[in-house]
Amino acid sequence: MNHERYDDTYIRGILDEVKTIAVVGASANTVRPSYFVVKYLISKDYDVIPVNPGHSGREIAGAMTFASLTDIDRPVDMVDIFRNSEAAMGVVEEALELDPLPKVIWMQLSVRNDEAAKLAEAKGVKVVMNRCPKIEYARLCGEIGWAGVASNVISARKPKLQQGFQRFGINRHTKAGQ
Amino acid sequence: MSSNQPGFSTLAIHAGAAPDAATGARATPIYQTTAFAFDDVDQAAALFGLQAFGNIYTRITNPTTAVLEERVAALEGGTAALAVASGHAAQLGVFHTLLQPGDEFIASNRLYGGSINQFNHSFKNFGWNVVWVDMADEEALKNAVSGKTKAIFLESLANPGGVVIDIEMVSKVAKAAGVPLIVDNTLATPYLCRPIEHGADIVVHSLTKFMGGHGNSMGGIIVDCGTFDWIASGRYPMLSEPRPEYQGMVLAETFGNFAFAIACRVLGLRDLGAAISPFNAFLIATGIETLPLRMQKHCDNALAVAEWLEAHDKVEWVQYAGLASDPCHALAQKYLPKGAGSVFTFGVKGGYEAGVKLVSSTGLLSHVANIGDAKSLIIHPASTTHRQLTDEQKTAAGAGPEVVRLSIGIEDVADIIADLEQALAEI
Numbered sequence: 001m002n003h004e005r006y007d008d009t010y011i012r013g014i015l016d017e018v019k020t021i022a023v024v025g026a027s028a029n030t031v032r033p034s035y036f037v038v039k040y041l042i043s044k045d046y047d048v049i050p051v052n053p054g055h056s057g058r059e060i061a062g063a064m065t066f067a068s069l070t071d072i073d074r075p076v077d078m079v080d081i082f083r084n085s086e087a088a089m090g091v092v093e094e095a096l097e098l099d100p101l102p103k104v105i106w107m108q109l110s111v112r113n114d115e116a117a118k119l120a121e122a123k124g125v126k127v128v129m130n131r132c133p134k135i136e137y138a139r140l141c142g143e144i145g146w147a148g149v150a151s152n153v154i155s156a157r158k159p160k161l162q163q164g165f166q167r168f169g170i171n172r173h174t175k176a177g178q
Numbered sequence: 179m180s181s182n183q184p185g186f187s188t189l190a191i192h193a194g195a196a197p198d199a200a201t202g203a204r205a206t207p208i209y210q211t212t213a214f215a216f217d218d219v220d221q222a223a224a225l226f227g228l229q230a231f232g233n234i235y236t237r238i239t240n241p242t243t244a245v246l247e248e249r250v251a252a253l254e255g256g257t258a259a260l261a262v263a264s265g266h267a268a269q270l271g272v273f274h275t276l277l278q279p280g281d282e283f284i285a286s287n288r289l290y291g292g293s294i295n296q297f298n299h300s301f302k303n304f305g306w307n308v309v310w311v312d313m314a315d316e317e318a319l320k321n322a323v324s325g326k327t328k329a330i331f332l333e334s335l336a337n338p339g340g341v342v343i344d345i346e347m348v349s350k351v352a353k354a355a356g357v358p359l360i361v362d363n364t365l366a367t368p369y370l371c372r373p374i375e376h377g378a379d380i381v382v383h384s385l386t387k388f389m390g391g392h393g394n395s396m397g398g399i400i401v402d403c404g405t406f407d408w409i410a411s412g413r414y415p416m417l418s419e420p421r422p423e424y425q426g427m428v429l430a431e432t433f434g435n436f437a438f439a440i441a442c443r444v445l446g447l448r449d450l451g452a453a454i455s456p457f458n459a460f461l462i463a464t465g466i467e468t469l470p471l472r473m474q475k476h477c478d479n480a481l482a483v484a485e486w487l488e489a490h491d492k493v494e495w496v497q498y499a500g501l502a503s504d505p506c507h508a509l510a511q512k513y514l515p516k517g518a519g520s521v522f523t524f525g526v527k528g529g530y531e532a533g534v535k536l537v538s539s540t541g542l543l544s545h546v547a548n549i550g551d552a553k554s555l556i557i558h559p560a561s562t563t564h565r566q567l568t569d570e571q572k573t574a575a576g577a578g579p580e581v582v583r584l585s586i587g588i589e590d591v592a593d594i595i596a597d598l599e600q601a602l603a604e605i
């Protein structure tokens with residue numbers, strides 16, 4: 001797996017497939033990037049589970065927080081890691097103890113741990129590193145363009161309008177941009 | 179669903195413009211509205227807090243304008259863009275985000291006259307101090323850098339002289355000084371030159387010119403190249419310090435490699451207010467669809483006209499970087515290999531009177547203070563745009579009494595030459 005550059009089909013496949021996302025290192029501070037991600041993924045109808053030992057038993061953006069991955073009371077499809085690259089190893093080791101295994105390990109923008117990625121991939125778990133699921137979702141569905149941000153996606157298919165205020169879904173045919 | 183990289187012409191047509199989500203309209207709809215109706219207060223709060231993507235009010239974002247922004251960002255190879263009311267508004271937006279009162283920036287002395295005015299007068303009122311440098315002189319540029327320097331600004335292809343700047347050399351100086359390099363790419367357009375590939379951190383345009391291409395709409399744009407590390411620098415508080423009005427959010431942390439474009443939007447455009455009209459954004463985005471075809475024709479026609487003028491006995495000199503005889507020819511071949519643009523100057527024999535007579539005698543070329551139209555344009559700067567200057571100032575600005583500026587259009591080149599021929603015969 002090349003972790004320098006991901007195909008849009010790989011990323012879209014992951015975001016299409018997963019339903020339950022544990023966000024390790026989620027913050028209750030409403031101006032932190034991790035809070036933005038939790039809030040955005042909830043608005044896209046994912047079952048988001050914040051993981052933060054300092055905040056367990058309380059809600060972040062309306063979702064109940066757990067102290068650790070192993071405390072979570074339901075199967076997790078994807079573990080999103082908001083910790084530094086070094087700390088990512090411990091999180092991945094814990095994630096690989098889960099039964100059933102998560103389908104995807106996702107490390108946030110600027111987080112990369114190749115060793116941890118190898119461990120996960122050896123168990124058949126897909127890995128994404130140094131990306132943000134909020135940005136990737138908004139890029140692939142087209143919403144990010146409203147902020148003038150280049151989606152690097154072009155398409156002759158209309159975006160999938162979802163229920164609510166200016167909401168797009170990701171499931172449409174596109175051609176990657178540059 | 180292939181991930182092959184689309185080419186420039188494909189991006190010029192498709193980037194930013196999927197069919198309309200609500201109706202399937204294939205052309206970009208003109209969302210001529212000031213505001214967008216919320217579903218609930220929660221959604222509104224998320225949008226005002228920058229937590230969600232969406233349109234609230236057209237001063238800040240608009241779906242038609244967004245198509246233009248994404249298209250130009252894609253063509254320049256940047257991470258994001260912000261379209262505004264004019265090229266000057268784009269420059270104001272950039273410097274408003276970068277500078278505090280008392281800061282300095284270095285600018286090339288070969289700039290569009292309006293930019294020279296903006297930097298010398300309005301910007302000085304804000305306490306932003308310009309330091310002019312001849313960017314052909316690397317030593318002078320290095321010596322101009324001080325502890326107060328916050329940015330370096332140049333035009334890739336300078337108006338009106340068609341002077342080409344060695345962008346990579348300037349970029350090295352900017353990197354050594356730890357400041358962003360801003361390139362005005364108006365005259366070249368990304369079809370001829372992509373400054374980001376030569377080390378630019380921010381690109382600006384007057385979209386009024388070749389990008390729109392038809393002389394019908396004012397517009398400007400700021401492109402964030404995503405290359406400058408605002409957090410590591412720490413010298414740009416608008417990006418790296420907590421913002422009180424956004425509950426202490428640090429924009430560079432939240433928006434990463436497109437934070438500069440977001441800051442120009444949610445701090446600059448929000449407060450300065452020079453928003454582009456959605457109708458203008460539509461016309462300019464439509465114009466850009468044919469940019470590759472138009473720009474090549476502009477260049478081919480300009481080269482033919484320049485060569486013809488060079489051989490004319492009433493013409494003293496021609497300054498066009500596309501000519502092998504021009505001092506900027508080597509730089510033009512490096513930075514603008516497809517052509518040296520279509521704006522250039524020449525000197526007519528007979529000085530001021532001859533210049534006035536020439537511009538009064540054309541029948542196809544329009545006598546206007548503009549460039550970058552599909553139509554060919556002509557002007558005599560000494561009697562018009564530079565009229566208020568002294569003779570010495572006129573000459574220094576490249577607007578001496580004999581100077582005539584052309585912006586060659588995309589008509590049949592034989593007709594352009596025939597019109598110049600009959601007008602020169604009147605002198």
Ligand SMILES: Cc1ncc(COP(=O)(O)O)c(C=O)c1O
Binds near residue numbers: 364383387398549
């Ligand atoms: C190189 C250049 N930059 C900026 C501008 C200013 O653009 P606007 O007239 O759209 O404000 C112009 C206008 O002539 C220009 O030629």
